[in-house]
Amino acid sequence: MIDAVERKIEQYLGELNDPYVFGLYRNLPHGKRLRTKLILKIAGSALKVVKTAATVEMIHAASLLHDDVIDDAYTRRGQTSVNADKGNKTAIMLGDILYSKAFFELNSISPEVAKVISNAVVALSLGELADVRLSEHFHTNRDAYLKMLYQKTASLMEASAEAGAILAGKNRQAYRQYGRNLGIAFQMIDDILDITEDSKTLGKPALHDFVEGKVTLPYIYLYEVLEEEDRTFLRSLHKKQLSDDEANWIKSAMKKHKTIEKSYAEATLLIEEAIALMESLGEHDLTNIAKAMIERKF
């Protein structure tokens, strides 16, 4: 059924009658299609469901195109990013085309679904801006970090699950909660993998978050337990191109103070809550999606 969603996206983009734009989209590397999986598992494969998943994937692709411009990222999923290959202007406009067309199509699905998804895109954008601002300086504000993470990543998963529930006539609140927990845990794991995995596995440079200015949970927890001298040293590495020694210092300090484990435990708790919720509703497939998320390596 994921194929049906892909075909729907291609149909939507075909309607634009612009082979260049169509080609640009076709060259984008496919992600895990997590939001599509959620929507289809919750709501089945009726045309409205496929259309909803297609619009969500288009919005997600748009957000990543813009994110790579904002982050100055040269790769996306192991491939040269559009901004690196074709320039910022093209990446921004391709993003604009994808999300405008998605919004246009959303209107003919259901007003409730359109409301939920468009509201999530507002949150997504607020989250990205918060991310930019938080990355300007070293910080240890866990609450601000978690709020940003919810907005930037979880809001669209939350909305996807809720949209699925709306289309299937299921309990909106329960699926919304499931999507939110999954989304927050997803980004927490993403932040952990940035530290624990090598760049080849990630398809992007490792320890890149801190170099970019992003102070993620394992760094916040590390700072909390370090002595003053080490705190100063950690702060001095923020937004800096790290030497191998410096990268190793960070990794071994995190190992010593178990800050990866602490962050991972937090993600696991959210996943367990999501699993319990879905088990209580007999949604075993959704339980499996949640389990796979916590075990992923990229």
Ligand code: FPP
């Ligand atoms: C990835 O974060 C970024 C997001 C999940 C959301 C980005 C959202 C926007 C740019 C707003 C988009 C607005 C519209 C209208 C579509 P990351 O940089 O932490 O993750 P990465 O490692 O995958 O780049």
Ligand code: MG
């Ligand atoms: Mg990014």
